[in-house]
Amino acid sequence: MKKKVSRRSFLRKATLGSAALTTAPIIISASPYEQKILLDRTYEPLAFSANDQIQIGLIGSGIQGIYDTTAALKVNGVKLVAVCDLYDGRLDRAKELWGNDLFTTRDYRALLARKDIDAVIVATPDHWHQKITIDAMKAGKAVYCEKPMVKNFVEGHDIIKTQKETGNICQVGSQGMASLGNEKAKQLYEEGAIGEIVMLDMYNDRYSAEGAWQYPIPPDANPNTIDFDTFLGSAPKQPYELKRFFRWRNYQDYGTGVAGDLFVHAFSTLNHVISSQGPNRALATGGLRYWNDGRDVPDVTITLYDYPKTDTHAAFNAAFRINFIAGSGGGGGFRLIGTEGEMEIGQNSVTLKRSKLGMVPGGYSMIAYTEATQQKIKEDYAAKNLESRASSLETGTTIWEAPGNYKGGHYDHFHNFFQAIRAKGNIIQDGTFGLRAAGAALLANESYFNKRPVNWDPKEMKII
Ligand SMILES: NC(=O)c1ccc[n+]([C@@H]2O[C@H](COP(=O)([O-])OP(=O)(O)OC[C@H]3O[C@@H](n4cnc5c(N)ncnc54)[C@H](O)[C@@H]3O)[C@@H](O)[C@H]2O)c1
Numbered sequence: 001m002k003k004k005v006s007r008r009s010f011l012r013k014a015t016l017g018s019a020a021l022t023t024a025p026i027i028i029s030a031s032p033y034e035q036k037i038l039l040d041r042t043y044e045p046l047a048f049s050a051n052d053q054i055q056i057g058l059i060g061s062g063i064q065g066i067y068d069t070t071a072a073l074k075v076n077g078v079k080l081v082a083v084c085d086l087y088d089g090r091l092d093r094a095k096e097l098w099g100n101d102l103f104t105t106r107d108y109r110a111l112l113a114r115k116d117i118d119a120v121i122v123a124t125p126d127h128w129h130q131k132i133t134i135d136a137m138k139a140g141k142a143v144y145c146e147k148p149m150v151k152n153f154v155e156g157h158d159i160i161k162t163q164k165e166t167g168n169i170c171q172v173g174s175q176g177m178a179s180l181g182n183e184k185a186k187q188l189y190e191e192g193a194i195g196e197i198v199m200l201d202m203y204n205d206r207y208s209a210e211g212a213w214q215y216p217i218p219p220d221a222n223p224n225t226i227d228f229d230t231f232l233g234s235a236p237k238q239p240y241e242l243k244r245f246f247r248w249r250n251y252q253d254y255g256t257g258v259a260g261d262l263f264v265h266a267f268s269t270l271n272h273v274i275s276s277q278g279p280n281r282a283l284a285t286g287g288l289r290y291w292n293d294g295r296d297v298p299d300v301t302i303t304l305y306d307y308p309k310t311d312t313h314a315a316f317n318a319a320f321r322i323n324f325i326a327g328s329g330g331g332g333g334f335r336l337i338g339t340e341g342e343m344e345i346g347q348n349s350v351t352l353k354r355s356k357l358g359m360v361p362g363g364y365s366m367i368a369y370t371e372a373t374q375q376k377i378k379e380d381y382a383a384k385n386l387e388s389r390a391s392s393l394e395t396g397t398t399i400w401e402a403p404g405n406y407k408g409g410h411y412d413h414f415h416n417f418f419q420a421i422r423a424k425g426n427i428i429q430d431g432t433f434g435l436r437a438a439g440a441a442l443l444a445n446e447s448y449f450n451k452r453p454v455n456w457d458p459k460e461m462k463i464i
Pocket of ligand 1: 059061064084090106123124146148173174233245261
C-alpha cells in the first residue's frame with residue numbers, strides 16, 4: 001500500500017487513550033481478490049479496588065437507556081444504583097433487569113442529589129438533554145449524554161461552558177466512533193489509503209414500522225402511570241397524548257428527526273476519521289410521504305453537505321440519504337471515497353478497495369478513429385507513462401474484521417468514559433466534539449424546514 005500522505009503529519013495518534021489497536025495483523029484469509037485481516041485491541045486495565053466502584057444512575061430508562069446501561073455494566077468496577085423515568089412501567093422494568101435494590105424515582109433531581117452517585121447516563125428524549133446534562137455536571141456528576149447532544153445547536157454552548165466551569169466529564173453518546181472499525185478507518189485514512197477524500201456516501205433504509213419509529217404503546221400507559229407534564233418540559237404545552245410520549249421522535253417539539261437520530265452518528269465517525277470540524281453548508285430536501293400518523297418530520301430525505309478544504313482533508317461533498325418507506329432489503333452504508341480508493345466503514349469492520357483514476361482511454365472513445373490513429377494514440381499514452389485504472393495499485397479488496405468476541409463500540413465508548421473518570425484522562429467525544437457533530441446534523445433540519453441552503457461556521461459552531 002502507498003505510504004503516508006506527508007502533509008498529514010500533524011494528525012493525532014490514531015488510537016484511543018485507553019484502548020489501542022493491536023499492531024501485528026493476523027491474516028484470516030487471502031485470495032488474489034480479497035484478503036481478510038483480524039482487527040483487535042488491547043485495553044489499558046481499569047485499576048480499581050473493591051470499595052472503589054464507580055456508581056452510576058440512569059436518567060431515561062427507555063430503549064437506549066437499557067442498551068447504554070447494559071454496555072456500561074460490562075466495564076469492570078461499575079455499579080448501577082439508581083434509575084429515573086417518567087413512566088412507572090419503565091421503573092418496574094429497571095428493577096426486573098437490575099434488581100429490587102435500585103433507588104427509583106420520577107424526579108431526576110432526586111437522583112442527582114444522591115451523594116453515592118459518581119456518574120449519570122442521560123438517555124431521555126432530545127429536548128431534555130441540555131438541562132439534565134448541565135444540572136448533572138453542576139451536581140458534581142460525570143455525564144454520559146446520549147446523542148444528539150442537544151435538540152438545537154444554540155443549546156450546546158452552555159454545555160461546553162458548564163463542562164469547563166465545573167471541570168466535570170461529559171461524554172456524548174455516538175458510540176460507533178469508539179469502535180474498532182472506526183479506529184482502523186482513521187488509521188488507514190491517515191496512512192493515505194484512499195488518497196485525498198472526494199466524497200462521502202451515507203444512506204439508511206428502514207422498511208418497517210419500528211424502523212420508522214412507530215414504537216409500541218403499552219396497555220397500562222395512562223395519566224397515573226405517566227408524568228406527561230414533566231415529559232413536555234420546555235416544549236409547548238399539549239393535552240396528554242400517548243403517541244407524543246412514546247413516539248416523541250416523530251415530533252419537532254421533542255426530537256430532531258433523522259438528522260439528530262441518524263446523521264449525527266455519521267458526523268461523529270466522519271469528523272473523527274478525517275480529523276475535521278465539520279461541513280460549512282447544507283441543503284436538505286425530502287418530505288413526509290407515507291407515515292401520516294400525526295408526525296411532523298420527513299420520512300424521506302436527501303441532504304447534501306459541503307466540507308471545505310482544511311489541513312486534514314481536501315474539499316469534498318457528502319450525501320446523506322434516508323428512506324423510511326419502501327425498497328428491497330434495507331440497511332445502511334457509509335462509504336468514504338478518495339482519489340486512490342474507497343472505504344466502507346462500520347463498527348466491526350472496514351472494507352478497503354484501492355483504485356486510481358484511469359487516464360488511458362478504452363474502446364468507447366477510440367471507435368471513431370482509424371486503426372492506425374488508435375495505434376498512434378496508444379503509443380502516445382504509453383510514452384507518457386499514464387496509468388489505466390488500478391494499474392499501479394493493489395487490486396482486490398482488503399477487509400479488516402473484529403473478532404467474534406469483540407465487545408463492541410458501545411463497550412469501548414463506556415470504557416473510555418470510565419477510564420477518564422478514574423484517571424482524569426481524555427474523553428474522545430466531549431461537548432465540543434458532540435456539538436460539532438450535532439450542529440452539522442441539525443443543519444439538515446434548518447435547511448429542510450426553512451427550504452433554503454444553510455451556511456455553518458464549524459469552528460465557532462454557529463449558523464452564518
Ligand atoms: N446512541 C445510539 O445509538 C442511540 C440509539 C437510540 C436512541 N438514542 C438516543 O437516546 C435517547 C433516548 O432514546 P430512546 O429510544 O431510548 O427513547 P425512549 O422513549 O425509549 O426512552 C426515553 C425515556 O426517557 C424518559 N423520560 C422522558 N423525559 C424524562 C425526564 N425529564 N426525566 C426522566 N426520564 C424522562 C421516558 O419516560 C422514556 O422512558 C434519545 O436522545 C435518542 O436520540 C441513541
